[in-house]
Every structure is written in structure tokens, then in C-alpha cells.
Amino acid sequence: MESIYLPExxxxxxxxxxxxxxxxxxxxxxxxxxxGHKPGQFVEVSVFGIGEAPISISSSPSKKGSFELAIxxxxxxxxxxxxxxxxxxxGIRGPFGTNFPYEETKGKDLLFVAGGIGLVPARSFINYVxxxxxxxxxxxxxxxxxxPKERLFVDELASWAKRSDIEYxxxxxxxxDTDWKGNCGVITxxxxxxxxxxxxxxxxxxxxxxxYRFVLKEALDKKIPKNQIYVSLERRxxxxxxxxxxxQINGLYCCQDGPVFKYSDITGLEEAL
Amino acid sequence: MATMILTKQNLTDFVESLIKSGxxxxxxxxxxxxxxxxxxxxxxxxxxxxxxxxxPKKYIMPQWETLIKFKVKPEVKVEGVVESDSITILGVHxxxxxxxxxxxxxxxxxNPDENYLKRRAATIIIALTPARASKWSFWTSMDSASxxxxxxxxxxxxxxxxAVEAGTPKGEAxxxxxxxxxxxxxxxxxxxQSVKKSVKDLCASDRKIKAAVPELKSILLxxxxxxxxxxxxxxCYSCGSCNMICPTCYCFDVLEDLxxxxxxxxxxxxxxxxxxxxxxxIGSGENFREERMHRYRHRFYRKWDYLFExxxxxxxxGCGRCSSVCLPDITDPVKIFNSLKEEK
Numbered sequence: 001m002e003s004i005y006l007p008e009x010x011x012x013x014x015x016x017x018x019x020x021x022x023x024x025x026x027x028x029x030x031x032x033x034x035x036g037h038k039p040g041q042f043v044e045v046s047v048f049g050i051g052e053a054p055i056s057i058s059s060s061p062s063k064k065g066s067f068e069l070a071i072x073x074x075x076x077x078x079x080x081x082x083x084x085x086x087x088x089x090x091g092i093r094g095p096f097g098t099n100f101p102y103e104e105t106k107g108k109d110l111l112f113v114a115g116g117i118g119l120v121p122a123r124s125f126i127n128y129v130x131x132x133x134x135x136x137x138x139x140x141x142x143x144x145x146x147x148p149k150e151r152l153f154v155d156e157l158a159s160w161a162k163r164s165d166i167e168y169x170x171x172x173x174x175x176x177d178t179d180w181k182g183n184c185g186v187i188t189x190x191x192x193x194x195x196x197x198x199x200x201x202x203x204x205x206x207x208x209x210x211x212y213r214f215v216l217k218e219a220l221d222k223k224i225p226k227n228q229i230y231v232s233l234e235r236r237x238x239x240x241x242x243x244x245x246x247x248q249i250n251g252l253y254c255c256q257d258g259p260v261f262k263y264s265d266i267t268g269l270e271e272a273l
Numbered sequence: 274m275a276t277m278i279l280t281k282q283n284l285t286d287f288v289e290s291l292i293k294s295g296x297x298x299x300x301x302x303x304x305x306x307x308x309x310x311x312x313x314x315x316x317x318x319x320x321x322x323x324x325x326x327x328x329p330k331k332y333i334m335p336q337w338e339t340l341i342k343f344k345v346k347p348e349v350k351v352e353g354v355v356e357s358d359s360i361t362i363l364g365v366h367x368x369x370x371x372x373x374x375x376x377x378x379x380x381x382x383x384n385p386d387e388n389y390l391k392r393r394a395a396t397i398i399i400a401l402t403p404a405r406a407s408k409w410s411f412w413t414s415m416d417s418a419s420x421x422x423x424x425x426x427x428x429x430x431x432x433x434x435x436a437v438e439a440g441t442p443k444g445e446a447x448x449x450x451x452x453x454x455x456x457x458x459x460x461x462x463x464x465x466q467s468v469k470k471s472v473k474d475l476c477a478s479d480r481k482i483k484a485a486v487p488e489l490k491s492i493l494l495x496x497x498x499x500x501x502x503x504x505x506x507x508x509c510y511s512c513g514s515c516n517m518i519c520p521t522c523y524c525f526d527v528l529e530d531l532x533x534x535x536x537x538x539x540x541x542x543x544x545x546x547x548x549x550x551x552x553x554x555i556g557s558g559e560n561f562r563e564e565r566m567h568r569y570r571h572r573f574y575r576k577w578d579y580l581f582e583x584x585x586x587x588x589x590x591g592c593g594r595c596s597s598v599c600l601p602d603i604t605d606p607v608k609i610f611n612s613l614k615e616e617k
Contacts, residue, residue, distance in 0.1 A: 002387075003341070003353030005353065006353035007351060009350075046540075049343075049529065049531040049538055053556065089349035091351060236553055236554065238526065239527065241384040243380065244527070244542075244545070245523070245524030246524070248575070251579035270497070
């Protein structure tokens with residue numbers, strides 16, 4: 001029996017700045033095997049000597065040989081990762097948790113609503129869908145962040161905006177001192193701009209805690225059934241294996257029963273949103 | 274194995290022999306109270322205790338436990354660490370054993386936790402039928418006055434001598450190897466049955482929950498919005514004492530230390546408590562149970578509702594330790610359930 005707390009060594013193969021606070025990392029497992037994740041899952045990343053933190057996987061499983069993380073520096077571990085250069089060694093446990101409904105939604109319409117770094121886990125599913133575009137029907141992506149300087153993966157956002165097989169909508173809360181020419185306003189202001197077929201649409205919502213209530217209301221106003229709405233929740237997923245207790249949302253363990261939840265499964269849980 | 278009898282002298286010799294053959298911990302007097310500690314001689318053992326300060330859980334899920342060791346220089350290397358020195362725990366009361374039985378299942382389910390399970394497998398438990406109850410005990414209300422598994426041997430004081438029953442082949446072998454025993458007479462058996470029967474009467478008469486165990490979860494489910502949670506939590510210091518002394522609490526934090534040579538270090542887990550302010554706080558500063566009431570209520574629901582889903586019984590064994598350590602006296606399950614039941 002292998003210890004569930006023993007990370008596998010892995011190498012950072014690429015680092016890039018995304019914003020002032022987020023960096024992009026490409027990581028290759030020491031064994032050379034694929035991570036074998038599903039869109040929406042997370043890994044526990046170790047910086048030895050500092051600690052371990054749960055991080056969403058940002059790349060599609062269709063990307064082979066390595067996987068990608070986009071990490072905001074907020075604490076000890078993430079600040080240490082930000083100091084690391086290509087060639088540096090980290091530890092990886094996982095993948096852990098539930099995934100976005102990439103099987104159930106084949107042939108159906110997808111509405112992605114990503115706020116800020118919510119784009120990071122959503123991107124694993126978006127890129128999976130784009131790699132298998134013919135398997136899905138309409139793809140609508142709504143992305144919103146506080147200001148243009150917080151936009152992540154700007155080249156990918158631009159390529160999504162150009163594609164004729166994606167309906168891409170974007171907004172910023174405030175343009176600040178930039179020459180932003182796009183939409184201004186919170187992410188919910190994008191909803192009146194689209195018409196959807198609620199019966200065949202699945203809605204994927206990922207963003208900061210404050211965003212969920214407002215976006216869920218818009219999705220429900222569009223008559224999307226609760227069991228076709230998926231959210232990805234953030235908690236203190238310390239062990240990743242359903243033991244340590246920190247990530248509990250009422251009786252659910254966010255690390256095992258989540259992070260991706262069907263809205264219909266958590267509507268009765270006071271602690272969920 | 275048939276029930277055997279140990280005279281007091283034979284019990285003392287048995288314990289001495291165990292001490293000679295390996296690590297033994299047992300209940301001993303400590304500043305007017307009782308605590309599990311390494312046994313140096315058999316006469317230090319106290320078998321007429323009411324309750325120990327900490328439950329014997331600490332020997333299977335220690336307060337501090339290394340999970341991995343790593344090197345960062347000259348290159349990064351990492352290895353898993355599983356510490357599982359064999360140990361004999363002497364004098365475990367049924368409620369504490371029931372808690373260990375629950376932890377066995379919780380650490381085994383879904384993702385087996387090798388660190389816990391290997392240490393558990395290396396542990397010999399000699400249980401003890403209680404002769405006394407602390408004034409806070411309510412184990413009878415939690416169906417924990419007796420336990421039918423988890424022990425290797427079970428001792429019961431028959432007055433001047435002890436009955437000993439084996440729960441496992443390991444316990445039977447231990448007894449054969451280390452003890453001189455006699456066959457129990459029909460009178461001994463009769464006495465044993467009557468002592469065991471009377472255990473449930475040891476808890477004080479005011480330590481009764483006025484509802485049966487299967488009813489407790491449904492009481493909680495109806496009372497999530499009760500004002501009681503707010504009222505009690507207002508007095509809570511968020512000290513986490515109720516977590517730290519609980520035989521069924523098993524939440525842990527994971528930290529790591531770099532050695533002074535900065536070449537390597539270790540990652541370890543340590544007990545954590547859901548009543549502590551930062552328990553559900555994440556790196557960004559968001560705290561998902563920031564309010565005391567939410568943390569306070571969470572503890573009750575975790576024990577009587579959330580873990581009930583996994584265990585089919587509440588994760589409370591009625592030891593009364595939480596009630597005894599709580600300065601503002603707000604954790605007592607007896608008072609809380611009886612108040613909730615009386616609420617309209």
C-alpha cells in the first residue's frame with residue numbers, strides 16, 4: 001500500500017506571467033506518465049520545505065505529456081511556486097475530485113460563465129471541448145474580471161473571440177486607466193446579450209464566492225434546470241483524500257464530492273454558497 | 274476461548290511480563306485525575322479510574338505524526354514515512370474503544386490511510402469494563418456502555434479477581450504467553466454477567482439524554498435554525514478544547530519543517546479542531562466558517578448527522594470529556610439535546 005500522502009516528483013517545464021498576481025506553469029511528472037485527469041479536477045502541489053496547496057488543473061486532458069496550472073500568489077506555497085523557474089522540482093498528488101460533465105453534455109449546448117481566476121479550471125473543460133468541437137453543439141463563453149489588467153490567457157481569449165464556432169462574450173467591471181473598448185459591467189450584464197435553449201443547455205459557473213448567487217439567478221431566469229447547472233467550489237482542501245476535515249461543506253467533502261457540484265445537489269446545503 | 278480468571282497477583286505478573294516484552298501504556302494517576310502514559314511497573318496501573326484526560330486515540334492517531342521526509346539539496350528526494358511501532362494499551366473503556374472502532378472505519382473507507390491503519394494493526398488493546406463513571410459521562414445514552422469488538426482482551430473486575438475474555442486470536446495468544454490463568458467457575462460467570470449488566474447504571478441519573486440514539490439525528494435535522502446555536506456560540510471562546518479531548522475527532526492539519534541544515538525536512542500532520550477560527554480559511558483570506566455560530570453548530574452536525582451517514586451511528590460515545598473541559602459549559606450534548614427536544 002502506497003501512502004496517500006506521498007507526492008510524485010515533477011518538473012516545471014515552462015513558466016509565464018499571466019498577470020501581476022498569476023503565473024502559468026507547465027509541469028511534467030517525473031515518471032513521464034500523463035496525469036490522467038478529467039476537466040475540473042485539481043492536484044495538491046508541494047513545494048518541499050514550504051508546504052502543499054490544492055490547485056485547479058487548467059489544461060485539457062487532451063494535452064499529453066504535461067499539464068498546466070495557473071496560480072495566483074496568495075499564501076506561503078503559492079508565493080514559493082511563483083519564485084520557481086523552469087527545471088525546478090515540485091511534488092504532485094492527484095488528480096483529485098469530481099469533474100465537469102464532459103460526457104453527459106455531448107451533443108448539447110454549453111454555457112461557460114467564468115469570473116476572474118474561475119477561468120483557470122473552466123479552461124480545462126473549454127479546451128477539451130475545443131479539441132473535440134464536433135462532439136458538442138453550441139459553445140457560449142462568458143468571461144468577466146475586475147479590470148483589463150486581470151485578464152488571463154489573453155491570446156487564448158483573443159482566439160476564442162475570433163472563432164466562428166464559439167460565441168464569446170467578455171466584460172470588465174471597470175476599465176481603469178486602460179484603453180479597454182469592450183463591455184463594462186459585472187458578468188451578469190452579459191446574460192441579456194444571449195438567447196439560449198434552456199432544455200439543451202448546461203451551464204458551467206466558476207468564479208469567486210461572491211459571484212455565484214448573482215450568476216445562478218441569471219441562469220435560473222434563463223430557465224436552465226438546476227440539474228444542468230454546475231459550479232466549482234473553493235475550500236481548504238488540505239489532504240485531498242477526504243480525511244482531514246477542512247473542506248467540509250455540511251456533510252460533503254469538497255475534495256472528494258466536489259470541487260464540481262451539480263447546483264441541484266447543493267441547493268439545500270446552507271454552507272455551499 | 275472460555276472466560277478465564279486472573280487473580281490480582283496473576284494480573285500484576287501478566288502486566289509485568291507485558292512490560293518486559295514491549296511497550297505498554299496504561300491508565301495512571303495524574304494530579305488527581307487519570308491519564309494514559311507509558312507503564313514502567315505494573316503497580317502504577319490504575320484500573321478503577323472514571324475517565325482519562327485524553328482518550329487512548331493518541332496512541333493510534335498521535336498529536337504529531339510524520340507523513341513524508343524530503344531532501345531539497347543536492348536534489349529533491351521524497352519518501353513516505355509510516356511509523357507503526359507495536360504497543361499495548363491497557364485499560365481501555367468501552368466508549369473509547371467504540372470511538373477507535375469508528376476511526377478504524379473512517380481511515381479505511383475510500384482512500385485507506387496507511388499511517389493510521391498500520392499503527393492500528395500494530396496496537397494491542399486490552400479493554401476494561403468500567404467500575405466507575407465520571408460525573409460528566411453519558412455513555413449509556415449513546416449506547417456505548419459496552420462494546421463487542423476492537424479489543425484483544427477484555428478485563429472485568431469481579432472484586433478481588435479479574436475475568437478476562439479474548440476478543441481476537443492475538444489476545445488469546447498474548448494471555449497464553451504472558452499470564453497464569455484459571456478457568457472461570459459458574460459463579461464467576463454469573464458475577465461477570467451481573468457486573469457487565471450494571472455498567473449502564475454507572476452514569477449519573479442526571480446524565481441521560483431524553484431521546485433514543487436513532488432519534489438524535491432527526492432532532493438535529495429539525496433544529497438547524499434553532500436560536501440555541503446562536504445563544505450557546507455567543508459564549509464560545511473558540512479554544513478548540515472540545516475537539517482536542519474528543520475520542521472521535523480526527524481532523525488534522527499538515528505542516529512541514531525544514532531541518533536546520535536546510536538540506537531536507539519532514540511533513541507532518543497534527544491534530545486540528547473545527548472550532549478554531551482559521552479551520553476553514555483559505556489562502557485568499559476567505560473563511561468559509563468565519564462566524565463562531567457556524568463553527569459551533571458544525572461540530573454537532575458533523576458528529577450526529579454528517580458522520581452518521583458514514584457510520585450509521587453518531588460519532589459521539591458519551592465520554593463527557595467535552596463537557597468537562599468547556600469553560601463556558603456550552604458543549605454538553607446532554608443539555609443540548611434535552612433543550613432541543615423541549616423546544617417547540
